[in-house]
Amino acid sequence: MKIKKVELRQIEIPYVEPFQVSKWTEITKKTNIVKIETEDGYIGWGETDSFERPWYNYETVEGNWYILNKFMIPSILNKEFTMETLYSKLNWIQGNLMAYDAIAEAVADISAQQANISLATFLGGTLAKTKSGISLGIQKSTDYLIEKIHKANEQGYQRIKLKIKPGKDIDVIKKVREEFPDVGLMVDANSAYTLSDKHIHSLKEMDQYGLMMIEQPFLDYEFVSSAKLQQQIKTPICLDESIHTIGDCQVSNALGSCEIINIKVSRVGGPLKAKNIHDFCKEHNIPVWCGGMRECGIGRAINLAVSSLPNFTLPGDISGTDIYFDEDIIEERFVLNKDGTMDIPTGKGIGVHVLEDRLEKFSLRFKSFS
Ligand code: OSB
Ligand code: MG
Secondary structure, rough: OEEEEEEEEEEEEEEEEEEEEOOOOOEEEEEEEEEEEEEOOOOEEEEEOOOOOHHHHHHOOHHHHHHHHHHHHHHHOEOOOOOOOOOHHHHOOOHHHHHHHHHHHHHOOOOOOOOOHHHHHHHHHOEEEEEEEEOOOOOOOOOHHHHHHHHHHHHHOOOOOEOEEEEEOOOHHHHHHHEEEEOOEEEEOOOOOOOEEEEEEHHHHHHHHHHOOOOOOOOOOHHHHHHHHHOOOOOOOOEEEOOOHHHHHHHHHHHHOOOEEOHHHHOOOOOOHHHHHHHHHHOOOOEEOOOOOOOOHHHHHHHHHHOOOOOEEEEEEEEOHHHOOOOOOOOOOOOOHHHEEEEEOEEEEEEOOHHHHHHHHHHEEEEEEE
């Protein structure tokens, strides 16, 4: 494809309710939307998925805008490449995988449209549905959390993920387990723990509650700490923030830092890189699931397409649109099936229709490149 025009837009959409994690609370979704047009008239969409503040990783919405605007978009404009060779235009830029992701998503969307098939099929996906879980933020009270889990169970979600932090962990997990002895349960710490005696004590205590996994207890680069903990507990550790590249998977594998990997399309730099990590994990018998960044509809459609790959065997964090937005930026709303699965879009490319008037409505800034 040859790129004729790129539009970059920053938007802000209210969430249905605030989402509290160990280090911050998200009230709105701020993101950058990339629209790419090729010389022969194909249009592809992508979104960055960092947050306004760098609590999850060091990327931010403003940082992504800067990198896209100043370096990445000028590097692809009027250039010719395929989904597989996109990196050759951008690999002079280090890191910034969430900015890269927005372009990679739009390019993947166009590539699948050119092949006249869905992005899922284009990537080699074989699954028509994906198992769906729900990620619940830290709540104002454990009673309120329990109420939310009852609702999620009624809706059919196949597993419940609880956000935890030191001091808001064991008591909560214990009460939830007493109320729901059989529910598929896991916890996500978003890097809030250290190897201090107090924290290790709490993490070891979690071992008795039959959790499916403990996600990202330590900071992203603390592979050794994670391996030390994994040696002391039987609950699998799942890495999220730590995994950006196949190299990170190799480090984790060599050290024994985790038993499960959360593949997030945005964190690893787009659908193709996500597929490559998926293939590595499949080869090394590491189960994976698809994580999310509370994306808008474009990102969620792409997460679903990637989740069609065969090693996505564990329930992911792709939930129904209703838990995130009253008004999303796509026409379709994603709905949980009765059996706790979500359908992978089958239309060409990302298979959803972007509502440009909604983009206008939620717009903060806009820039066109041609
Ligand atoms: O760590 O998986 C995470 C949301 C924002 C940032 C990080 C994470 C999350 C979630 C929710 O857990 C995933 C989702 O519902 O999209
Ligand atoms: Mg996580």
